[in-house]
Amino acid sequence: MRADRRPMRLDGGDSDADVIRRSRLQPGDFAVIFRRHAPRIRRYVVRRVGPDAADDVMSETFLAAFAQRGEYQSAYGDALPWLYGIATNLIARHRRAEIRQYRALARSGSDPVMEPFTDAAAERVTASGMHRRLAAALAALPAAHRDAVLLVAWGDLTYAEVSVALGVPIGTLRSRVSRARDRLRASLADGDPAALLDDHTDESKDGTP
Amino acid sequence: MNEIELLSLMRNDVPCEEITPQVEQAFLEAIATSDLSTFPRRQRGMRGLRGAIGPRARWRLAIAGGLIAALAAGLAATGIRVPDRSPGSGGAATAPSADQPLTLTELAYRASAAALQGRDISPNQWVYREIESYGGVGLSDPRGVRTTDANWMTANGLHCAMWIRVGGRRELSGRECGGVEPSYAQLSSLPSDPAAIDRYLAQPGPGEGATTALRNDQAFFRIGQILNIYALDPKLTATLYRALADIPGVTALNDARTAAGQAGVAFVLPAPPGSGLPQDELILDPASYNLIGWTEIDEVGDQVHGVPAGEMQAASVLEEAFVSGPAVQP
Numbered sequence: 001m002r003a004d005r006r007p008m009r010l011d012g013g014d015s016d017a018d019v020i021r022r023s024r025l026q027p028g029d030f031a032v033i034f035r036r037h038a039p040r041i042r043r044y045v046v047r048r049v050g051p052d053a054a055d056d057v058m059s060e061t062f063l064a065a066f067a068q069r070g071e072y073q074s075a076y077g078d079a080l081p082w083l084y085g086i087a088t089n090l091i092a093r094h095r096r097a098e099i100r101q102y103r104a105l106a107r108s109g110s111d112p113v114m115e116p117f118t119d120a121a122a123e124r125v126t127a128s129g130m131h132r133r134l135a136a137a138l139a140a141l142p143a144a145h146r147d148a149v150l151l152v153a154w155g156d157l158t159y160a161e162v163s164v165a166l167g168v169p170i171g172t173l174r175s176r177v178s179r180a181r182d183r184l185r186a187s188l189a190d191g192d193p194a195a196l197l198d199d200h201t202d203e204s205k206d207g208t209p
Numbered sequence: 210m211n212e213i214e215l216l217s218l219m220r221n222d223v224p225c226e227e228i229t230p231q232v233e234q235a236f237l238e239a240i241a242t243s244d245l246s247t248f249p250r251r252q253r254g255m256r257g258l259r260g261a262i263g264p265r266a267r268w269r270l271a272i273a274g275g276l277i278a279a280l281a282a283g284l285a286a287t288g289i290r291v292p293d294r295s296p297g298s299g300g301a302a303t304a305p306s307a308d309q310p311l312t313l314t315e316l317a318y319r320a321s322a323a324a325l326q327g328r329d330i331s332p333n334q335w336v337y338r339e340i341e342s343y344g345g346v347g348l349s350d351p352r353g354v355r356t357t358d359a360n361w362m363t364a365n366g367l368h369c370a371m372w373i374r375v376g377g378r379r380e381l382s383g384r385e386c387g388g389v390e391p392s393y394a395q396l397s398s399l400p401s402d403p404a405a406i407d408r409y410l411a412q413p414g415p416g417e418g419a420t421t422a423l424r425n426d427q428a429f430f431r432i433g434q435i436l437n438i439y440a441l442d443p444k445l446t447a448t449l450y451r452a453l454a455d456i457p458g459v460t461a462l463n464d465a466r467t468a469a470g471q472a473g474v475a476f477v478l479p480a481p482p483g484s485g486l487p488q489d490e491l492i493l494d495p496a497s498y499n500l501i502g503w504t505e506i507d508e509v510g511d512q513v514h515g516v517p518a519g520e521m522q523a524a525s526v527l528e529e530a531f532v533s534g535p536a537v538q539p
Contacts, residue, residue, distance in 0.1 A: 031237045038232075039225045047220040066240050117222055131219045134212075153216040171426055171486030175507050178522040182344035184212040186354045 016079035020072045030066050037080055038062060041087050047154050049094040050101060050113040057094065061087040076164060084155050085165035088147050099139045106136035130188060137187035141180055148173055149180035211358070211371065305474055305495055310463040316474055316493075317454035321447035323498035330440045330531075332365035332393060337539050339528040343468035346519045355468070357527065361535040364440030365393035370535035381536050391431075393439055403452035406432075410452075421457070422484040428456050429478045433491050436500055450476075453491065465492045467502030467525030474498075480508055492525075501526050 014022075016033060023030040041061055045054040064086050065072075065079075076082060091098065105111040109132055138146055144166075151162040159177065163170040305311040311319070338360055345353020360371040372379050391399070391410075400406050410431040411424035432449050435441070441449070453459060453476045465475035473492040480486045492502035502525040509518055530539030 027240045034236050043225040046223045169485040182354050185356045
């Protein structure tokens with residue numbers, strides 16, 4: 001695990017587990033968890049569903065975490081995987097929108113998620129062909145596989161942490177990531193990303209209605 | 210650069226902004242009153258952060274440190290290392306025959322003996338690998354996905370490089386990597402006894418549980434990962450093969466096949482029923498006992514997510530050689 005991956009503790013240095021335990025009696029202490037992790041959680045959610053939905057998902061994540069803090073397993077010193085897990089479950093409600101955005105990127109090269117962070121229209125249509133292919137592959141992945149690989153790539157979690165976040169055995173997690181990686185790798189072959197999208201997209205695999 | 214690294218670059222310009230005091234106060238008010246409805250989401254959320262425009266989206270080869278683990282994980286799944294293909298590195302060993310299949314003990318002994326014939330390798334020695342990866346139900350699945358990747362990595366796993374395609378051009382991407390647990394530096398403090406190595410590597414991480422099946426899988430996977438990624442000294446390689454054989458449940462498979470169809474002998478850890486774990490195979494060349502492949506088989510599948518029973522993920526070494534640096538072909 002990388003030492004530089006977590007933000008420095010400038011708020012007293014207690015572990016997340018200590019803070020959450022304390023917050024059971026002093027609810028206000030949970031704000032420390034919010035302060036520590038909200039930026040990373042929101043960034044992850046923005047990358048998945050865009051800024052508009054991210055505001056809701058991020059807020060709901062911490063509200064749900066606060067409500068569930070009594071069930072937090074103190075053996076996990078770092079609450080980030082737990083929070084990512086909650087956020088990922090909430091992202092499921094926005095799965096259709098998430099997939100639409102991947103498809104839009106794959107077809108047009110314009111990424112709707114990145115529009116608010118790009119200050120010139122000309123810059124918007126600059127997504128590399130590689131990103132278009134990856135977007136097409138992400139749209140086609142089964143939801144569980146997409147969750148797993150994106151928690152590794154965008155959540156910056158280790159396999160063990162993703163296993164905690166998703167509540168699946170690490171062997172299952174490893175298998176899901178491996179399958180997702182195969183699809184992603186295949187998507188990077190030369191060719192038209194839109195064609196790839198047509199070949200692989202199968203929304204029913206996501207379990208969405 | 211592998212697919213996880215490339216994926217990590219996608220939407221990487223989304224900023225990671227600190228929480229404003231106003232937003233934190235709103236959250237504090239909500240939880241203080243235990244009235245969650247007082248924390249208006251959209252209005253008092255973090256929308257204001259969008260005003261901060263990040264760097265313009267563009268393809269960047271510079272990778273944040275956060276990609277290290279992803280790379281390590283990726284290599285664990287695809288990078289299978291042959292300890293040494295120099296003359297005399299295990300080539301003198303006798304291949305098993307149909308009449309005289311190897312027992313697990315014999316396999317471990319022969320693999321260890323072959324490893325001990327290798328030479329010491331500098332931590333900064335560059336290794337070129339060409340790996341074929343495969344995913345499908347059985348090795349002849351017409352819908353299976355088969356890809357080939359090539360990369361360069363130092364023996365200590367800290368530096369790596371690969372060709373990537375950027376805007377139609379091929380560019381060499383080189384970077385710091387690493388992030389594997391245990392690190393190359395930590396290997397020197399591994400126990401010297403095979404059984405002790407198993408116990409050490411079987412320790413579950415936070416939240417991984419501590420069932421016997423998971424511990425065994427953990428030890429098997431980590432040893433495979435160490436053998437895959439690093440170019441190790443002969444003694445440690447030999448000890449790790451003996452440690453594999455000491456893991457409860459491990460058996461020898463005399464007619465194993467890599468993803469590329471190479472025949473081999475394998476250390477196999479079957480998946481206990483109901484464990485949710487895949488069957489793991491670590492495949493060695495039957496003559497040299499060099500590592501030539503790794504296979505995971507999901508025997509049960511996952512109906513919920515449309516994963517068919519018997520789906521396998523496999524990788525095999527097509528070529529591996531010591532080279533003088535990145536981009537140098539053997």
